[in-house]
Amino acid sequence: MVNDGVSRRDFLQTSVVGASALTLGVTGASKALGANDEVVLGFIGVGGRGGRLLKGLLDMKGVRVSAICDLKQERVDENKEVAAQWKPKGYLDFRQMLDKEKLDGVIVATEVGNHAKCVVPVLEAGLNCFSEKPMDCTVEKVDSIVKAARASKGKYQVGFQRRYNPIFRDAIAKIHSGEFGDVYFLQGHWHWEWEVGGSSWVANVDMSGGEIVEQACHHMDVMNWVMKNQHPLYCVAMGATMSPKAKESPHEHITEDHSAAIFEFPGGVKFSYTHLFYCPKQFTGEQLRVYGNKNGVDLRMGNFYDSKNPDEPLDESQPNWDAGTIEELESFVNDVCRNGKRAVSNEDTGRVSTFMSLMARKAMYNRETKKFVPTVVAWEDMGSDLG
Ligand SMILES: NC(=O)c1ccc[n+]([C@@H]2O[C@H](COP(=O)([O-])OP(=O)(O)OC[C@H]3O[C@@H](n4cnc5c(N)ncnc54)[C@H](O)[C@@H]3O)[C@@H](O)[C@H]2O)c1
Structure with missing residues (x-):
């Protein structure tokens, strides 16, 4: 499990942005999961990075990917095969996936400028959301994610693996x-x-x-x-x-x-x-x-x-730029989805970055x-x- 190295006191003393977020608070996870319950995930966007994240989950205990969505049918098919151990369903429309599947969390790995349009509906559905970095590419869209995360029952984690x-x-x-x-x-x-x-x-x-x-x-x-x-x-x-x-x-x-x-x-x-x-x-x-x-x-x-x-x-x-990816996925599955904890890399840290x-x-x-x-x-x- 991953804990934030910055104490609450430090955070309040040094961060105007962080302080306001802590005061507003974020409610608990979408549903309480027991230690032995499977965390059920869906994917939106399975290009280069989404495919990498999916592979990173294959050997993890206590997680199942039940649905894979991409605008491109061939990417859905290819990644359904990668995740064949879970027999995931394929979707071309993520809203249908959110309607039909019982998910604990969703991983978004679309192009940067398509993050908010996927992340906001996921959070509005009360689900936990891991989205790739950066949050999006305009101030307005980044802020729309922050507002959705603050209002949601689900938690938001942004993919800064370092x-x-x-x-x-x-x-x-x-x-x-x-x-x-x-x-x-x-x-x-x-x-x-x-x-x-x-x-x-x-x-x-x-x-x-x-x-x-x-x-x-x-x-x-x-x-x-x-x-x-x-x-x-x-x-x-x-x-x-x-x-x-x-x-x-x-x-x-x-x-x-x-x-x-x-x-x-x-x-x-x-x-x-x-x-x-x-x-x-x-x-x-x-x-x-x-x-x-x-x-x-x-x-x-x-x-x-x-x-x-x-x-x-x-x-x-030289370091490996991808180091931390497995740890961030484990933290999303266990800390965020299973235990309802706030992500270390969250909407307030991600917004400043x-x-x-x-x-x-x-x-x-x-x-x-x-x-x-x-x-x-x-x-x-x-x-x-x-x-
Ligand atoms: N953390 C890292 O080290 C790291 C490394 C590479 C890329 N990334 C990030 O990952 C994200 C994706 O990058 P990529 O290189 O995989 O891009 P990509 O173009 O390979 O894949 C993006 C996929 O998203 C799909 N998509 C777009 N809108 C969609 C929607 N509404 N519904 C379903 N699918 C949709 C596209 O069809 C495409 O297959 C970006 O945010 C990028 O910055 C992070």
């Missing part, structure tokens, strides 16, 4: 315990060799939010976690679409393929981040560093570096002129009616 990865959990618990000293700077990057673009939905900002939203949200989430869910006050960012494949994309708003963003958090803590594609292989990989006044933490590998040991070599190994990505995209791009123009975006400029 929150369930023991390496990150241990390192961030130590940071939060204070043994590391005060955090004053955060730094990260995720650099890839391949080219983004073409006609894929990820290249379409209206479906993905762009790469800074669809992909970099993982790292926004980690740094939001380090900062105990305090939202950033400002973001300044620059980006561009440079590679031939990206420039050829047919979409109205095309994803950036390289970007640099700096956030300022309360207390003057800065987070500097770059997200690049089309890089030399030697420059690729993931980096997440926390700088404190006593030592530095490499979050990816969970290593602490102390200025008293200046000759200690840096661990250059998703908004960080949306802030960066807004700061680098003018939608009216369709040009990459750097600006400073304040949290209030996001225009959320939830504050």
Whole structure:
């Protein structure tokens, strides 16, 4: 089972967003399940990620997938076969699935811009919902999920698997315990060799939010976690679409393929981040560093570096980006669906992380002129009616 490393007192002291959510409260799970009852799940969206999540459940005890929905019949058929041990029913319309099946929870793994339209009805049906990250790709749709989650009998979990990865959990618990000293700077990057673009939905900002939203949200989430869910006050960012494949994309708003963003958090803590594609292989990989006044933490590998040991070599190994996925699924099945607990990665943590990505995209791009123009975006400029 997974418990949140941040105490309630910490959370209330440091998070305006979190505090309001805790005060409003969320009611219990849709129905009480005994320790030996099976948790019954349905899927909406079984493309690349949905298929991966389904496979992740195959060997888990106490769970059964009874229904699989996708707009594409061949994906339904293919995944029914993967899950043949449970003989799931197939659906092309998720509302029919919700009407006909007796589910404890639903896993949503549609394209980012299709999250809210599936997640909100699931929560309105009083069911627990695990949805892939980020929450969605506009402020309004993210907020619609938050409102539905607060009103629902079911609970919402968002698929930021690093929150369930023991390496990150241990390192961030130590940071939060204070043994590391005060955090004053955060730094990260995720650099890839391949080219983004073409006609894929990820290249379409209206479906993905762009790469800074669809992909970099993982790292926004980690740094939001380090900062105990305090939202950033400002973001300044620059980006561009440079590679031939990206420039050829047919979409109205095309994803950036390289970007640099700096956030300022309360207390003057800065987070500097770059997200690049089309890089030399030697420059690729993931980096997440926390700088404190006593030592530095490499979050990816969970290593602490102390200025008293200046000759200690840096661990250059790369982490597995998928680590934490099995743990997040286990937590959804047992903590959320079976025991009615609030997810560690929930609508309040997920909202700040998703908004960080949306802030960066807004700061680098003018939608009216369709040009990459750097600006400073304040949290209030996001225009959320939830504050
Ligand atoms: N956590 C991770 O590390 C990770 C990794 C990859 C992708 N993702 C996320 O997973 C999500 C899905 O990405 P993907 O790469 O699998 O996309 P994909 O295009 O492969 O699959 C999306 C599927 O959703 C289906 N779909 C869309 N609307 C639907 C609806 N109304 N009803 C039923 N099915 C519907 C589509 O037909 C498609 O099969 C995205 O949010 C993405 O950001 C997360």
